[in-house]
Amino acid sequence: MRIGVVTFPGTLDDRDAARAVKYAGAEAVSLWHGDADLKGVDAVILPGGFSYGDYLRCGAISRFAPVMTEIIAQANKGMPLLGICNGFQVLCEAHLLPGALTRNHELHFLCRDQTLKIENTTSAWTSNFTKGQEIVIPLKNGEGSFQCDDETLKLLEDNNRIVARYVGENPNGSRNLIAGITNERGNVVGLMPHPEHAIDSLTGPSTDGLPFFTSVLTALVGK
Amino acid sequence: MALDTVAIAQTSPDTKQPFAELGLKPDEYARIKEILNRRPTSSELAMYSVMWSEHCSYKSSKVHLKQFGEKAPHSDALLVGIGENAGVVDVGQGYAVTFKIESHNHPSFIEPYQGAATGVGGIVRDILTMGARPIAVMDPLRFGPADAPDTKRVLPGIVAGIGGYGNCLGLPNIGGEITFDQTYLGNPLVNALCVGVMRHDQIKLAKASGAGNLVVLFGAKTGGDGIGGVSVLASETFGASGPAKRPSVQVGDPFVEKVLIECSLEIFAEDLVVGIQDLGGAGLSCATSELASGGSGGMQVQLDKVPLRDPSLSPEEILMSESQERMCAIVEPKHIARFLEICAKWDVTVDVIGEVTDGDRLIITWHGEVIVDVPPRTVAHEGPVYNRPLAQPDYINIVNAQVIDVPLPKTAEEIKAAMLTIASTPNLADKSWVTSQYDKYVQGNTILAQPEDAGMVRVDESTQLGVAISTDANANWSYLNPYEGAKLALAEAARNIAVAGAKPLAVTNCLNFGSPEDPGVMWQFAETVRGLADGCLEMGLPVTGGNVSFYNQTGDVAILPTPVIGVLGVIQDVRTRTPMGIPAAGLDLYLLGETKNDLAGSEWAFLHNQRGGQSPTADLQREMKLIDFLLANNSIFKSAHDLSQGGLAATLVEATLKNNVGATITLGDVGIELLSETPSRVLIAIDPKDAAKITYPATKIGTTGGTSLTINGAEISLDELRTVHTSTFPKLFG
Numbered sequence: 001m002r003i004g005v006v007t008f009p010g011t012l013d014d015r016d017a018a019r020a021v022k023y024a025g026a027e028a029v030s031l032w033h034g035d036a037d038l039k040g041v042d043a044v045i046l047p048g049g050f051s052y053g054d055y056l057r058c059g060a061i062s063r064f065a066p067v068m069t070e071i072i073a074q075a076n077k078g079m080p081l082l083g084i085c086n087g088f089q090v091l092c093e094a095h096l097l098p099g100a101l102t103r104n105h106e107l108h109f110l111c112r113d114q115t116l117k118i119e120n121t122t123s124a125w126t127s128n129f130t131k132g133q134e135i136v137i138p139l140k141n142g143e144g145s146f147q148c149d150d151e152t153l154k155l156l157e158d159n160n161r162i163v164a165r166y167v168g169e170n171p172n173g174s175r176n177l178i179a180g181i182t183n184e185r186g187n188v189v190g191l192m193p194h195p196e197h198a199i200d201s202l203t204g205p206s207t208d209g210l211p212f213f214t215s216v217l218t219a220l221v222g223k
Numbered sequence: 224m225a226l227d228t229v230a231i232a233q234t235s236p237d238t239k240q241p242f243a244e245l246g247l248k249p250d251e252y253a254r255i256k257e258i259l260n261r262r263p264t265s266s267e268l269a270m271y272s273v274m275w276s277e278h279c280s281y282k283s284s285k286v287h288l289k290q291f292g293e294k295a296p297h298s299d300a301l302l303v304g305i306g307e308n309a310g311v312v313d314v315g316q317g318y319a320v321t322f323k324i325e326s327h328n329h330p331s332f333i334e335p336y337q338g339a340a341t342g343v344g345g346i347v348r349d350i351l352t353m354g355a356r357p358i359a360v361m362d363p364l365r366f367g368p369a370d371a372p373d374t375k376r377v378l379p380g381i382v383a384g385i386g387g388y389g390n391c392l393g394l395p396n397i398g399g400e401i402t403f404d405q406t407y408l409g410n411p412l413v414n415a416l417c418v419g420v421m422r423h424d425q426i427k428l429a430k431a432s433g434a435g436n437l438v439v440l441f442g443a444k445t446g447g448d449g450i451g452g453v454s455v456l457a458s459e460t461f462g463a464s465g466p467a468k469r470p471s472v473q474v475g476d477p478f479v480e481k482v483l484i485e486c487s488l489e490i491f492a493e494d495l496v497v498g499i500q501d502l503g504g505a506g507l508s509c510a511t512s513e514l515a516s517g518g519s520g521g522m523q524v525q526l527d528k529v530p531l532r533d534p535s536l537s538p539e540e541i542l543m544s545e546s547q548e549r550m551c552a553i554v555e556p557k558h559i560a561r562f563l564e565i566c567a568k569w570d571v572t573v574d575v576i577g578e579v580t581d582g583d584r585l586i587i588t589w590h591g592e593v594i595v596d597v598p599p600r601t602v603a604h605e606g607p608v609y610n611r612p613l614a615q616p617d618y619i620n621i622v623n624a625q626v627i628d629v630p631l632p633k634t635a636e637e638i639k640a641a642m643l644t645i646a647s648t649p650n651l652a653d654k655s656w657v658t659s660q661y662d663k664y665v666q667g668n669t670i671l672a673q674p675e676d677a678g679m680v681r682v683d684e685s686t687q688l689g690v691a692i693s694t695d696a697n698a699n700w701s702y703l704n705p706y707e708g709a710k711l712a713l714a715e716a717a718r719n720i721a722v723a724g725a726k727p728l729a730v731t732n733c734l735n736f737g738s739p740e741d742p743g744v745m746w747q748f749a750e751t752v753r754g755l756a757d758g759c760l761e762m763g764l765p766v767t768g769g770n771v772s773f774y775n776q777t778g779d780v781a782i783l784p785t786p787v788i789g790v791l792g793v794i795q796d797v798r799t800r801t802p803m804g805i806p807a808a809g810l811d812l813y814l815l816g817e818t819k820n821d822l823a824g825s826e827w828a829f830l831h832n833q834r835g836g837q838s839p840t841a842d843l844q845r846e847m848k849l850i851d852f853l854l855a856n857n858s859i860f861k862s863a864h865d866l867s868q869g870g871l872a873a874t875l876v877e878a879t880l881k882n883n884v885g886a887t888i889t890l891g892d893v894g895i896e897l898l899s900e901t902p903s904r905v906l907i908a909i910d911p912k913d914a915a916k917i918t919y920p921a922t923k924i925g926t927t928g929g930t931s932l933t934i935n936g937a938e939i940s941l942d943e944l945r946t947v948h949t950s951t952f953p954k955l956f957g
Contacts, residue, residue, distance in 0.1 A: 009570065010478050012393030016667040019684075050391045053478025106957075109386045109660045138664045140390075197664040202798060203681070204664065 001026040001217050004041035006071070006087075008033040008062045012049035013084065013196060020196040021045070024213035033065040043080035043124075043216050044071055046087025048140075048194060058101060058143050059089035068094060080124035080216045081188045085141050088180070088190035097181055097190045098156070099148030104141070105173030113205040114139035114193050115167040116179050120160050123182040124219040125189040128211040135208035137198035139171055139179075144192040146174040146181070156181055163189055187219075226538070227265040229593045236262050245272035251607055258601045266587065266594040269539040270508040270602055277773055279505050280606035283739035284771045287749050290756035291766040298765040300728050303426060308349045308501070309419075310767020311426055312729045314793040318682055319423050320690050321353045324363075324416040324733040324789050326772035331413040334472040335380025340388035341475040342415040344547050347392060348501035351484055352550070354427035354491050355419030358666065359680045360389050361398040361673075362415050363694045363733075363787045367408025369649035369955050374403070377411050379956055385415070386660040391477035392484065395669045396661035397678025400694065402868075403649050409777040414733040414770075414787050418692055420682050425491060430498040430517035431553045431579045438511070438524060438577035439559070441566055442483045442502075442549040444532040449473035449506070449545025479548040486569035487550060493565075495558040502549040508542045508602070510551040511577075515585045515599035518553070522599065524577035524587045538589045553579060609739075616743030622703060625835025627822040631894025638893060638937035641827075645872040645898075647947040649955065650826055653880075656952035670797045674877060676719040676865045681797045689797035693719035693790055697868070698783035699824035700838035705747045705784050709754030710841035711902055715867055716790035717762060721850040722865050722905055724800045724857045725792030730759055732769035732788050737781020739773045747784040748773075754841075755786065761843045764790065801857055803864040804881025808928030810861055811911045812886060813921045814871065816849060816904035818896050826869045827898040839902055846903050852919040853905065859913040866904040871924075872897040874906050875932060880945050885929035893935050 003021045005028055007014045018028035029041050033051075038044070052061040062068065068090070075081040075096055083091040091097045104110055115136050118129040129135075148156070153175055156162055163180035170177055172192075180191035195209025232238075242252040245268065255263050255271050263271060277283060291305060302319055303311035309323035327342025343360060350357045362385050366374045389396050394417070431438065449472065490496060498518065500510045507529070515522040526538050536544070554562050559575065566573040580586075585602070587595035632641040645651055654674065663672040670689055671679035677693040695716040701708030717727040734751060737744040748771075759766055775782045794800060805812075822828050823836025853863065864878045871890075879886055890896040908927055909917070931938045 009482050010391070012391075012481075012665050016665070019667055049393065050478060050481075053391065053476070055478065108383060109390055109662075111390075111662050111664065112655075112659050140662050140664060142390075194664065197667060203667050203669055 001220055002029050002041045004029045004031040004038055004044040006031045006033060006044065006046050006067055008051035008065060010049050010051045010053055011047055013047040013194065016196040017045045017047040017084065020199045020209065020213045023199045023210060024217060026217055031067055033067050036066040036070050038070050038074065042220050046083040046090050048085030048087060051086055058086060059093040062090045063094040072096060075188050078185060078187050080219055082125050083190045084194055084196065085192055088192055091188060091190045096188050097183055098152045099146055101143050101192065102145045102147050103143050104145055109142040110171055111138065111140035114171060116164040116193060117167050118164050120163045120182060123163055123186040123189050125212050125215050126163055127218050128215040134167060136206045137193050137195050137209045138205060139193040141192060144172040146178040148175065163191065226589060226592060227594065229264055229596050232262050232264045238262060240268055242268060242272065246276055247272050251275060259597065264594050266539050266542055267597055269543050270512065270595065273505040273508055273543055274512060274602045275606040279509060281771060282607045283609050283611050283773060284748065285608050286610050287752040290752055294756040294760040295765050296760050296763045301765045301767065305766065305768050307428060308352045310729065311353060312767060312791060314682065314688065314690060316683060316686060316688055317422055318420055318688065319426060320418060320420050320791065321350055321355045322416065322418040322692065322731055322789065322791050323349055323768050324414055324694065324731050324787060325770040326733050326735060327413045327415060328411065328735065328772050328775055330472045331381050332377060332409065332411055335377045336384035337472050337474050339381040339384030339413050341473045341547050342413050343385055343388045344475045344477065344480050345503045346415045346417040347394065347480065348503065350417045350419035351487055352427065352499055352501045353419065354425040355421040356488055357394055357417050357419045357484065358668065359397045359678060360394045360415065360417050361396060361678055361692060361694060363400045363696065365402050365404065365407045365412035365785060367403065368405055369403045371408055373408060375956065381411065381413055382657050382660055388475055388477045390662045392481050393665045395663050395665050395672065395680065397663060397669060397672040397680060398692065398694065399673065401654055401657060404698065404783060406780060406782045410775040410782050412735050412775065412785060416692065416694060416789055418690065427491065427496065427499050429500040429513055431514040431522055432518035433497055433555065434579055434581040435556065436497055436579040437554045437556060437559055437575045438522060438579065439552045439554050439562065439573060440529060440549065440576045441552065441571055441573040443476060443479050443546055444530045444572055445541055445544050446532040446546045447536055447540060447544065450540055450543050473545045473547050475547045482569050482571060483548055483550065486566060486571045489565050490562060493561065495562050496552045496554055498553040500551050502551060504545060506542065506544045512585055512599045512602040514551060514553060516603040518579065520599055521580035521582035522577060522585050523580050526587050527590050528574050528576040530572050530574050538594055611739055611745045612742045613745035613749050614742040615746050622835040623837050627828050627833050627836045629822065629828055629831040629833060631898065633894060635937035638934050639939050641897065642872055642939055643947050644830065645869050646876045646944055647951050648826065648830060649951055651869045651873045652951035653949040654952065655949065656956060670800055671723055671802065675723065675803050677723040677725065679723055679725065679794065679797060679800055687796045687798055689794045691720050691723050691725035691792040691794060694787050695719065696785050696787040697824065698785045699829065701751065701784040701786060703824055703836065703838040705750035706754035707838050707841050708784065709751040709786050710758035710843065711839065712786055712788040713755060713758040714841055714843060714846040714902055716788045717850060718846065719865050720790050720792035721853040722801065722863045725794035726854055727764055727790050727792045727850065729791050730764045730766045730788060732766065732786060733772065734769065735772045735775055735782060735785040735787065737776035741781065744781050751784055751786045758841065758843060762847060799857060801860045801863045803862060803878060805862050805878050805884045805886065805908050805927050806882055807861065808884060810908040810927040811914065811923055812925045812927060813907050813909065813917060814904060814924050815907060815919050815921045817901065817920060818899050818904065819901045820895055821899045821901040825898060825900040842903065849903050849905065849919065856916060859909050859916050861908045861910065863905055863907045866906060867900065870898045870900050876944060876948060878906060879932050879941060880948060883941055884927055885931045885941055886925050886927045888925035888934045890924060890935055
């Protein structure tokens with residue numbers, strides 16, 4: 001299996017995402033923002049960072065990168081696509097996922113080990129979890145507060161599209177403690193916390209992040 | 224003001240020049256005229272004034288700093304020593320590590336966010352310039368009293384600036400310190416450290432050699448920020464109706480720096496540069512003169528080729544601008560096409576602004592007219608040197624004669640109260656409010672980060688080779704005895720490296736002091752340098768570089784002498800690192816080392832407003848024995864935590880709260896044993912069966928387990944301890 005990891009100018013966690021893909025047993029393929037060629041990958045990860053400095057609005061410029069045109073087209077055909085942190089913001093800007101990520105309610109960057117509850121185990125990136133499973137992975141962002149209108153929130157809740165929720169105190173003011181969501185089809189997932197930093201207890205708080213990356217292999221094999 | 228050229232300068236020797244406003248003394252101005260055999264042009268005057276400033280020339284400190292060379296211990300590990308942008312150390316397996324610490328104190332007081340942010344940006348470029356990929360940062364900070372209104376202004380801004388810039392660069396922030404003291408009110412200290420890694424053959428130096436090679440400026444466009452004193456010249460350009468006086472604090476753009484890092488590393492990987500220098504303090508003046516001075520000496524620069532973001536800048540301002548995120552490289556003509564291609568890939572602005580010549584002059588032109596024609600060494604490396612008067616200040620004998628007289632806890636109630644005070648006082652309280660604003664995970668190689676004794680990052684994933692860094696200073700001891708204070712800070716930093724399981728290798732420093740024109744401050748400085756040089760020689764640790772920050776004072780009141788010492792260590796396998804937190808119940812706790820009555824300069828004395836007494840004497844032989852023991856027996860330690868500020872009391876708070884594992888402790892002279900700050904001590908947790916392996920003077924003080932910390936019968940629940948420990952910062956700054 002070959003999983004693409006996109007680098008935009010200002011992407012930071014691309015090497016970490018590639019490492020997580022390798023830990024999961026797949027081949028990581030670097031994809032450059034300016035290159036519309038997806039190199040025949042089976043799935044794509046948009047990693048965290050501050051693409052284009054996040055100066056206009058997080059992800060607002062990256063969604064127009066040449067590589068995104070092809071990614072959006074493939075995702076609409078069912079290719080698994082995971083956006084982590086800045087990648088989640090790009091997915092919302094690209095309208096592959098609803099809602100928006102806004103400034104944390106306490107108005108500063110927050111990096112901490114965060115407990116999450118997995119709510120959806122049918123998406124392409126969460127099938128190797130058990131429903132209700134609690135995991136601890138790093139959360140680190142300045143603009144991670146998930147916001148959407150009431151109608152969208154109801155749609156997400158009613159259709160089991162909340163992938164993971166924060167447990168305990170709300171770290172950033174997200175509606176309904178939402179940490180991650182998926183699209184209707186379940187192939188596109190946006191996640192604010194960072195599973196790629198929790199694949200080895202030597203360098204992260206746990207290995208709880210690894211199932212996100214093994215799930216997609218299960219999904220691809222089952223296709 | 225009309226363009227001042229060399230031709231005009233030659234024919235108008237008597238033109239009055241604002242040298243004093245630019246910070247030059249009359250004799251310094253006279254020396255410039257002597258060097259040039261004429262009056263300087265306004266551009267030359269600007270260059271000399273900024274390059275001969277204390278900040279750039281080290282004119283007051285040079286005579287002392289040379290001890291680091293004279294007393295340097297033999298070290299096979301040192302690949303590049305003092306004088307380059309940063310020292311480089313061999314850590315084995317073909318890897319070289321470069322690290323350095325710098326101050327950004329004054330800008331951070333004026334504009335906390337940008338001052339701190341550009342402090343990170345500057346030190347990261349110094350590391351990048353050596354050819355290394357930056358892999359981690361850390362920031363020792365000092366502020367006025369925690370509850371002072373100005374601290375509430377500067378601290379949140381400085382923390383946000385460090386996070387805002389460093390997080391956006393993708394560099395894990397793995398350590399640092401925060402200390403509060405009255406003397407830092409109005410003089411906050413913002414020291415920034417960066418560490419980078421490269422292969423041995425990738426080391427780059429700041430030199431321009433090879434006539435015909437091109438001088439290339441790449442990165443951000445040049446603007447009017449950071450011009451500072453040179454606005455004296457600029458103001459004449461515009462008159463009253465022109466643009467307002469320019470900001471003298473630089474404004475950072477971390478996105479541009481991140482792209483510049485990746486672009487530079489790609490250029491280095493293809494070996495496309497002969498020499499390279501970043502543009503920091505003194506901007507192009509510094510970069511061109513240092514590159515030329517480091518090479519054969521000849522360089523021609525067309526200043527009008529510099530890409531500007533403000534087209535109204537005068538040549539003097541362009542030379543002085545401290546716009547961030549810029550680099551200057553020397554490139555062979557055959558490599559320039561590829562160089563430009565890589566810059567284009569990363570959307571990095573780049574222009575060829577000149578070339579290396581076979582002469583020995585740095586010649587700068589502005590639209591064809593020569594505005595600078597100088598021997599570059601006289602600008603960059605042969606500035607004035609002062610042997611400033613120094614004298615032991617009167618306070619030394621007075622405070623050294625004082626005897627510390629503070630109440631010490633005896634009863635269970637008093638012990639509990641003391642523990643809660645130590646756990647919650649701003650100097651020792653939990654710093655998560657600060658450190659949670661920094662990304663510690665990015666790059667996926669962070670092994671240890673704050674609040675651990677040392678920060679540790681993995682260098683090679685396949686071999687698990689890693690490096691550890693610790694920065695330490697104890698200004699209270701340096702105030703009482705700057706010579707011993709420097710040695711004690713060195714000993715503590717080295718101990719923190721060894722506690723984590725790494726072998727100390729090399730030293731960097733950031734020496735923060737008051738005005739060098741005060742003989743008492745100069746004495747503190749001289750004693751500090753002597754202590755550090757002696758200490759490094761005794762411990763066999765070379766000084767690889769450093770930074771001096773003078774003039775940290777308000778009126779007559781200088782800051783406490785604050786030498787921040789950084790020690791770098793190497794660990795062969797990061798999986799063997801020792802964390803500070805007690806991991807489990809059923810372990811025995813031992814205190815390594817001997818506890819004496821060392822309350823002078825302690826946190827407990829500080830809490831009782833007592834600043835006198837005599838600092839401990841550094842026993843570096845004992846320290847080295849302790850370090851050897853720690854390294855040889857690393858495998859039996861389930862946890863290990865250094866004792867420093869706050870003594871055993873503070874160490875117990877941190878060691879128990881980290882993993883929420885309690886302990887039951889029995890002490891003899893409980894007040895002294897909890898609160899004394901005798902150096903060379905470490906708390907370790909071991910399996911009881913390993914007791915016989917402790918071959919260093921040690922005392923068993925207790926066992927681990929439970930949900931309380933109990934000391935001589937005084938029981939404090941970990942929940943209560945955690946509440947007071949973690950609520951101080953949110954209450955003050957949240």
